[in-house]
Amino acid sequence: MPDVAAAKARLEVQLAELEARQARIAEDLAEPLNADSGEQAVEMEDDASLEGQGALVAKEIASVKRALGRIVDGTYGECVRCGEDIAPARLEARPEAALCIDCARAAE
Structure with a gap:
């Protein structure tokens, strides 16, 4: 049985860090483009990279929130696919893990 209280604390810290990162990305994306056309091209490339990072961060946030939801409903530590226990x-290593290692490998 996992230490649910410790996992919850780690997940809450992870969520706060991810949300802060998401806010920084949003701030960077909100900055107006430079008037110089050469600089604009570089900034547009940077924005595309930031948008990709933002999508990954949003995905991680959703994963952490789902893990916190499993803590609330009492299913934390159970594989959402097969129902077996996830190894401690x-x-x-990944407190937000929803799948046991066998199901995670099968999903890849």
Whole structure:
């Protein structure tokens, strides 16, 4: 059985960090483009990269929120696919893990 209180604390810290990162990305994307056309091209490339990072961060936020939801409903530590327990070492490494290692490998 995983240490749910410790996992919840780690997930809450992770969520706060991800949300702060998402806010910084949004701020960077909101900055107006430089008037110089050469600089604009570079900034547009940077914006495309930031948008990609923003999408990844949003995905991570959703994963952490789902894990926190599993804590609330009492299913944290159970594989959402097969129902077996997720190994404590996996939860230690990835507290937001929703799949046991076998189901995660099958999903890849």
